[in-house]
Structures are given as structure tokens and as C-alpha cells.
Amino acid sequence: MQFGHFDDVKKEYVITSPKTPLPWINYLGSENFFSLISNTCGGYSFYKDAKLLRLTRYRYNDTPLDQNGRYYYIKDGDTVWNPGWQPTQTPLDSYECHHGLGYSRFVSSKNLVAAELTAFVPLADSCEVNRLMLTNNGTEEKTLALTSFVEFCFWNAVDDMTNFQRNFSIGEVEIQGSEIYHKTEYRERRRHYAVYAVNCPIDGYDTDRDAFLGAYRGNDRPETVLRGTAGNTVASGWGVIGSHHIDVTLKPGESRSFIFVLGYCENAADDKWEAPGVINKKPAKEMLSHYQTDEQVDAALAELASYWDGLLAKYALTCADEKLGRMVNIWNQYQCMVTFNMSRSASYFESGTGRGMGFRDSCQDLLGFVHLIPDRARERLLDIAATQFEDGSAYHQYQPLTKKGNMDIGSGFNDDPLWLIAGCAAYIKETGDFSILDEQVDFDNDSTKAQPLMEHLKRSFDFTVTHLGPHKLPLIGRADWNDCLNLNCFSAEPGEPFQTTGPSEGPVAESIFIAAMFVKYGKEYAAICRRRGNEEEAVYAEKEVEKVYQAVLDAGWDGEWFLRAYDAAGEKVGSKECEEGKIFIEPQGFCVLAEIGVKEGLAEKALTSVKNILETKYGVVLLQPAYTKYYLNLGEVSSYPPGYKENAGIFCHNNPWISIAETVVGHGNRAFDLYRKICPAYIEDISEIHRTEPYVYSQMIAGKDAAHFGEAKNSWLTGTAAWTFVNVSQYILGIQPDYDGLTLNPCIPSDMEEFKIRRYFRGAWYNITFKNPEHKEKGVSSLTVNGTAVEGNLIPITEGCTEYDVVAVM
Ligand code: BGC
Numbered sequence: 001m002q003f004g005h006f007d008d009v010k011k012e013y014v015i016t017s018p019k020t021p022l023p024w025i026n027y028l029g030s031e032n033f034f035s036l037i038s039n040t041c042g043g044y045s046f047y048k049d050a051k052l053l054r055l056t057r058y059r060y061n062d063t064p065l066d067q068n069g070r071y072y073y074i075k076d077g078d079t080v081w082n083p084g085w086q087p088t089q090t091p092l093d094s095y096e097c098h099h100g101l102g103y104s105r106f107v108s109s110k111n112l113v114a115a116e117l118t119a120f121v122p123l124a125d126s127c128e129v130n131r132l133m134l135t136n137n138g139t140e141e142k143t144l145a146l147t148s149f150v151e152f153c154f155w156n157a158v159d160d161m162t163n164f165q166r167n168f169s170i171g172e173v174e175i176q177g178s179e180i181y182h183k184t185e186y187r188e189r190r191r192h193y194a195v196y197a198v199n200c201p202i203d204g205y206d207t208d209r210d211a212f213l214g215a216y217r218g219n220d221r222p223e224t225v226l227r228g229t230a231g232n233t234v235a236s237g238w239g240v241i242g243s244h245h246i247d248v249t250l251k252p253g254e255s256r257s258f259i260f261v262l263g264y265c266e267n268a269a270d271d272k273w274e275a276p277g278v279i280n281k282k283p284a285k286e287m288l289s290h291y292q293t294d295e296q297v298d299a300a301l302a303e304l305a306s307y308w309d310g311l312l313a314k315y316a317l318t319c320a321d322e323k324l325g326r327m328v329n330i331w332n333q334y335q336c337m338v339t340f341n342m343s344r345s346a347s348y349f350e351s352g353t354g355r356g357m358g359f360r361d362s363c364q365d366l367l368g369f370v371h372l373i374p375d376r377a378r379e380r381l382l383d384i385a386a387t388q389f390e391d392g393s394a395y396h397q398y399q400p401l402t403k404k405g406n407m408d409i410g411s412g413f414n415d416d417p418l419w420l421i422a423g424c425a426a427y428i429k430e431t432g433d434f435s436i437l438d439e440q441v442d443f444d445n446d447s448t449k450a451q452p453l454m455e456h457l458k459r460s461f462d463f464t465v466t467h468l469g470p471h472k473l474p475l476i477g478r479a480d481w482n483d484c485l486n487l488n489c490f491s492a493e494p495g496e497p498f499q500t501t502g503p504s505e506g507p508v509a510e511s512i513f514i515a516a517m518f519v520k521y522g523k524e525y526a527a528i529c530r531r532r533g534n535e536e537e538a539v540y541a542e543k544e545v546e547k548v549y550q551a552v553l554d555a556g557w558d559g560e561w562f563l564r565a566y567d568a569a570g571e572k573v574g575s576k577e578c579e580e581g582k583i584f585i586e587p588q589g590f591c592v593l594a595e596i597g598v599k600e601g602l603a604e605k606a607l608t609s610v611k612n613i614l615e616t617k618y619g620v621v622l623l624q625p626a627y628t629k630y631y632l633n634l635g636e637v638s639s640y641p642p643g644y645k646e647n648a649g650i651f652c653h654n655n656p657w658i659s660i661a662e663t664v665v666g667h668g669n670r671a672f673d674l675y676r677k678i679c680p681a682y683i684e685d686i687s688e689i690h691r692t693e694p695y696v697y698s699q700m701i702a703g704k705d706a707a708h709f710g711e712a713k714n715s716w717l718t719g720t721a722a723w724t725f726v727n728v729s730q731y732i733l734g735i736q737p738d739y740d741g742l743t744l745n746p747c748i749p750s751d752m753e754e755f756k757i758r759r760y761f762r763g764a765w766y767n768i769t770f771k772n773p774e775h776k777e778k779g780v781s782s783l784t785v786n787g788t789a790v791e792g793n794l795i796p797i798t799e800g801c802t803e804y805d806v807v808a809v810m
């Protein structure tokens, strides 16, 4: 069952019923100011940091679902309705929500009045613009009352939700004409304030939430709105809202537009506070002056559209499969941008208050995003590297506003350091910019400890070398990629909950997953050293990689698949000898993609085991059999009921590793099958089962052991976005950026006869046509570049050439 459809021409997903199984959201904003917006206008806004500078308040996990947003009430006689249906839930005569790239548009109507609400964050300013166009489609004049609504958050979203003894006394506002200023905290010289304004004279306003709603009422039936006149209330202390009241008369056929702006403003450090609480409104007025007319709004929207067109043009596929086309060309890349911006901080499943930017997460997000805006990838890498410790380990997370490592979470995830090598290698392969390695980067955000980025990579590499266990495999620390595999945290007594913050490292528990990462990214480290002329270091690195490779063969193979780990007692995890959790997905995918066991014939065996034991109709589950009880020696992984999350859920993030692994052994049909299974566009018609948005990946789909097999959760912010894009763009469609140029190595379904890709790479455009007349699954047998036949599968870079026409025959 579907709740909408794709519009590929407009690059939109069009939702046709407000009652989607869950709120289906979109992200507005590209650099500093961001908003989450659901298909019923719910959501919230923040500046840079969803925890520390939150503009509007959101009520999590509330009933009815999805409470608080930017709302517009239209009172037409006794009927009050909203263009996005919530919060009044008045049945609409028509409704559509178009989620597009960086904007959302609501098109709805009631009793012959049509509303078109377009919400977006312009590229040029730190604000959300909402243009509401009302049209009278009837034959009689209409007299309407229009009321806007946002509820302000007192900036620090955690404090806002918890510290009521203080917050109920600090709210302050100021109203000037059609501008409502939210200035709580300004008194204490915090410089920031918010403005909510409309581009026309108003007939009233409200800023006191409780007076606006009336006692014991919710947003669904505010007393003020039902009465039809504003209260002109000035909030003091209690809940602060921004609400404009406008009386609107529309002749038959007449349209009128209203431009509302919710902006973040800051006074400069040298601005004088004239008196406590007196804000300098200049920045706000300057910003508002940019959005006074429809022409200005249209221009800002056009600018946004061309920004996205420019970005997405960098990898554009033409093929016969329209679902593949819309994922590759639009939605997968769009989601990669969103994960790059948000990491795992703010979604409808991440509150924006707990997690900042993840070290591992952001490095992986970069793999899917680096071709879009390499400059921002560069900056991100330097920020991430600055949170590394001198011994090579790293803060697991950092706050985007301060860029400082998060002390509460700390370090100890032994895979983290290697992800930095992965991110840097991807950046250099994309850009050819080795100079990034010479940048001075702090350790632990301490500038007295700064060293070139190259030294950070060495510390990353050496961290694994110096943290090997009894089988010469890498020690796992608190956990590796699988945050829930807590093999050193079994100190909790029976009956006590697991402690993921237990001893950060034991001397015994080892990870085959980190071993695979070390082989893959250790080779990259060696390649980088060699290209920088440090042959000695390259040889040393290769030797260390070889040892770990051998250790995996010696102690990491279980007969039919790769083992997952050794626990703190030296017992096997993910082995046929285990009672439950006999086989895990991660080492099968990552060992094979690191090419471990390919020449030894183990790779094919491991993938056959995955197919036979882990694969289901909705994707590949993380492990089998699911843990049915809690294991002190394994930690959080066994705390989940069977089939959910890391305990045998379909953890989408690592499904592409299996698909990539299939390409490594040349199975194009299998690789594509696996790609399709979790790919949103291919499962749109089971939206009632899948439940999350059909245009983006979710972190998890409930596995076959769960009561709700096939139900997805945690949409949007997941490494699945980057890894599926890496998979489809580099391994399936086969365009791989490499140090010396683009390498072509497609591995596709054999019935795919031809496809074309236009790709931007290092200042040039590549128009690549792949032909597959013999229905092969892998490889390129002949290559022609600008009319000349070329040996091998690397497109040589020609000085000065800005357009390459390439034909690759498989
Ligand atoms: C979740 C994991 C997540 C981790 C992040 C756990 O509770 O189950 O999926 O990676 O938290 O800290």
C-alpha cells in the first residue's frame, strides 16, 4: 500500500494522505539553520546545534503523534483548518504534501479556499521562510481569519525540557509591528535572539501560550483561534509563542500571499547592550528585508533549486530502471547530504539532545558525500581529526557548535581510529588533494598538541598495531562498529543492567570486524604513505596488514563463515559452537570487501552462509539465531528482544557490505538483488508494513524473529545512506575514484544492457556509456576515451581536458 508517489521530474515525493503510518519528514537547511518538517507541518528549527541553539519546541513521543510545528490556522466561518491537517485535524477536501530537495510544499483546500504553503530555508540567511498563498475558489466573497503559530524553545533543548523551576520565570518577548522577537537569555548577554515576522500589517498577535490556548487546551483548539480575535498578549516568564492574527477578505478568484519568516539572529561581540534585554534589531530587519515580496521568495527558491541541481548533477545516471534512477540521482544523494549535516543528532528518532556528531558516523557519512562538496568534506575531516587523542584513539562524539569531544561518552571504541583513514582516503581519491595531510590538526582539541594530519593517520594505524590480543587480532575495546557488542562490560552482577561504560578495554576480547577494517584501510594507509614518498612506512604498514590478514585466516575462520569476535574470556562469538548468535553479518561483509579469503576460497563460502542463514525477504539480518536471553559477556546486543536492532534486526547499514562483497566475487545479479531488498523506492508499495518514509533509508527493519517483521525504524540518520551510495555508485555501477583517476569496474545484473553516467571529477565532466552486449555480470573488456582505445580500466587524466567521452564495454 502506498501513501503517495514519486515525482521524478520535480524531484519530490508527493504524500497524498496526512495519515501516514508515521510522520514522514523532510529536512530544510544546508549549512547553519536547519528545520525538520513533517507531512503535517510538525517539527522544529535550530541553529547549527540541535541541542544548544534550538529555536522552537517539539514534544517528543507525544499523542497524538507529532506535536508542535509551524502551524497556520484558517478560520472560515465556524470551520478552522490547517493546510497540513494538524493540529486541528479538520478533514480537508484535498491534501498533498510535496517533500522536495530542501523545501516542503503543502497544497490543500477546504470549503473552496485553497492553501499552498511552501516552507524552506534559503541559502543566504539563517531563517525558515513560509509562504502561504490563499485563494478563494468560490463564487462568494470569503472573510477569513488567519493565525500563525510557533512555540519558542529556550535555546538549550535539554534545559528547556527539564529545568522548569527556572524556565517558567525567564521567558521574554518584544513585539514591534508585525515582528515578534523572542529574547529569552538575551538579558544574560547571550547575544542570540529569534524573530518571527510576516510581511504585512497584522490585526493582532499573541505571545503568551497559555492565554492563547486557554486552560487545559491543546494546539488543536486554541481559544483565541476559535474566538476569531487575537488576545494581544505579551508573554512574561511562562511559555512563549509567536502568533500573528490577520483578517483576510478574498473576492471570488482572488489570491493573496503571506510571507512568514522565522529567523535566528545574533548581535556582534562588540555590540553594546544598551540596557538589559534591549536587543539590537538590525540583523533581524536586514534578514527580513530579503523576504518581503513574492519575487524575492521565488528568487530564493530558484537559487535553492539550482544549488541542488548543481550538486546532484555530479553523479547522474541514465538507465532503464526508473526506481534505480530515482534513488541514485535524487534520494540517496539527498539523504547523504542530510546525514552529513546532521550526523546522528536530530531526527524523529534522535532527539537532537543526546548525540552530537559521531567520529565513526561522520567519517562514514563522508564516503557518500565527498563527491558533492569536497571542500566541506575537507573541513569536516579536520574537525573530526582534532578530537583524536595522542595515542590514536578518539572521542566517540563531538558537539557541532563547539567542535569539542563529548566527555560524557568519551572514547574506547577501537574501530574509530580506522574510520579516519577511510574518510581521508576517500577524500584524497576524490580530489587528488594530498595537501590536506600537511594541515596542522590538534589532538584532543588542544592546539599545543597540533600535528600534521598525516601524523594523525599514523596514530590511527598504530593504535590497532599496539592493541592486539592473544590471537594477534585487534582488541575490541568498548565496542567496534556494533555499539552493542560490549565484550568488556560484563562486570555487572546478574540482575543489574549492562554497563556500556564499563572497563574501556580488556586484554583479551578481540574483533574480527576491526581486523577486516585494518586490512582494508591499512592498505589505504600504505598506499598514501607510498604516494607521499615514504616507502619505508608503506612497507612497514603492509607487513602489519599481512600479519592481521594471517591472523584472520588462522583464528577468525569458523569453517563455513568468519567468526565475529572473542569475548573477554577468550570464548568465540559468532561461531557454530555458540548456542545462539552463531553467525554475524559484519565480518562476512567486511572481510570479503577487504578481500580477505577471496583467493583462499573462503569468501564465496561465507557469502553462501549469509544467503542460507541470514537473508530474508526484507533484507539480511544481523545475526542468527537471535539471542533469546541476556548474556553478561555480550552486553547490549542481547538486551534487545529477538529481531530488533542489533539482535537479529535487519540493520540496513551493513546490508550494502554484503552486496559489495558479492561484487568482489563477481556476482552482479546477487549484488543487485541485495541492493533492491532494502532500497526504499523498490519497497514503496509495502509502506503499510515498512511504515517509515519510502524515499529514504532507515537504520533498521525488524527481522524475522520480531513480531513486526518488516517494520522499519530510525529513518534518515543512518550510515546506510552513505554505504548504499558507495555500493551502487562504485561497486555496482562501478565508477571508483582512485588516486590516479577514475577506475571502471561495474558489477551489474546480467540483464542490464546499457547505462550511462555523467560524473564530475577533479574539474572535469565524464560522460561514460557502459555497454553489456554479452550479458556479463562484471568487468570491463574494452575502454575508449575520447575516441582512443585505452588498456586496462583506468581513465587516464589528460592535462587540460574538461570533458571526457568514455565507452566501456563489459
Ligand atoms: C543503540 C545502537 C546505537 C548506540 C549508540 C544503542 O543503544 O542500540 O544502535 O549505535 O546506542 O550509542
Ligand code: NOJ
Pocket (backbone or CB within 6 Å): 344, 358, 360, 361, 480, 481, 482, 483, 484, 646
Ligand atoms: C548506530 C551508530 O550510529 C553506528 O555508529 C553504529 O555502527 C551502529 N549503530 C551499529 O551499532
